[in-house]
Amino acid sequence: MSTANPAREAVATVPVRETGYIDSTSRVSRPMKTILWHILLAAIAIVMAFPFVAMLLMAFRPESVVALSDILFSDQFTLDNFRMNLRNDSMVRWIFNSFVYSLVSVVLVLLLASMAGYAFAKKEFFARDKIFWLFVAMLVVPSQVTLVPLFILLVQLDGANTYWGLIVPTLANAQGVFLMRQYIRGIPDDLIEAAKLDGASEFRIFWQIILPLTIPVQATLGIFVFLWHWNDFLWPLIVAQSNEMRTLTVGLATLQSLVPSTNSMMAAAAISFAPSLLIFIFAQRFIVQSIATAGIKG
Numbered sequence: 001m002s003t004a005n006p007a008r009e010a011v012a013t014v015p016v017r018e019t020g021y022i023d024s025t026s027r028v029s030r031p032m033k034t035i036l037w038h039i040l041l042a043a044i045a046i047v048m049a050f051p052f053v054a055m056l057l058m059a060f061r062p063e064s065v066v067a068l069s070d071i072l073f074s075d076q077f078t079l080d081n082f083r084m085n086l087r088n089d090s091m092v093r094w095i096f097n098s099f100v101y102s103l104v105s106v107v108l109v110l111l112l113a114s115m116a117g118y119a120f121a122k123k124e125f126f127a128r129d130k131i132f133w134l135f136v137a138m139l140v141v142p143s144q145v146t147l148v149p150l151f152i153l154l155v156q157l158d159g160a161n162t163y164w165g166l167i168v169p170t171l172a173n174a175q176g177v178f179l180m181r182q183y184i185r186g187i188p189d190d191l192i193e194a195a196k197l198d199g200a201s202e203f204r205i206f207w208q209i210i211l212p213l214t215i216p217v218q219a220t221l222g223i224f225v226f227l228w229h230w231n232d233f234l235w236p237l238i239v240a241q242s243n244e245m246r247t248l249t250v251g252l253a254t255l256q257s258l259v260p261s262t263n264s265m266m267a268a269a270a271i272s273f274a275p276s277l278l279i280f281i282f283a284q285r286f287i288v289q290s291i292a293t294a295g296i297k298g
Helices: 008-010 016-059 069-073 079-086 089-122 128-140 143-156 163-168 172-183 187-197 202-213 214-228 234-239 246-254 262-297
Strands: none
Touching: 008 016, 008 262, 016 069, 016 202, 016 262, 079 089, 079 262, 089 128, 089 202, 089 214, 089 246, 089 262, 128 172, 143 163, 143 234, 163 234, 172 214, 187 202, 214 262, 234 246, 246 262
């Protein structure tokens, strides 16, 4: 007696070409959606990149080229705008100040944030978690609220118009400590215990085990810290009270009344933007590596 199911037999006898027709329709619709999304994203990218492209084109145009159509389609290129800016002693001094402010801050923030992150992640002490979340709560407080009392304290310590007065108040980076603590928590405790059994000191454990394992996240944090300080305007404006102590962002604001043409101003803006772009291009692999590593640990 046959027990075959008529419904199954009906499905089994459906021609392959008919089922293939349905699948091909779905396969055709997916590429179309992908193409439409790419077109939309490309249009958004063009709109967002247009001001930057216009800035670069204006920087390389002679001072006589001012019309938008001429700026976009003219075949005239010159480096005179960049030469004029770099021959300005004040501009060179501002660039130097910005590098000192940014690079020294990166080194100190990475060191302090990694030490604090290691302590909050792997050490046991009284009210550790409460202190950590109290420290992270600083992110909720707008920086503008603390500007006046911080500047008054800085003036009383004779830190106004100095490099240390510019750098030291920015080293308590709650975002950096949070990022380092979350990353170091993923490091196995067995590595630290094995190092202690071998007689390693706390400094050696931190220097030879923790720091090498946190290079990806340190590179990521270092990029962000550099960009924050390089583009910082309000704090250097308050602290740097003389022309010799101004950073590049503050100095560019004063150039608006001194530079003879808009094209020269755009060249100065391009000079200010170049270090950020170069650092991001050469260090972006560390950002990807940090994200990938965090995903594996998660």
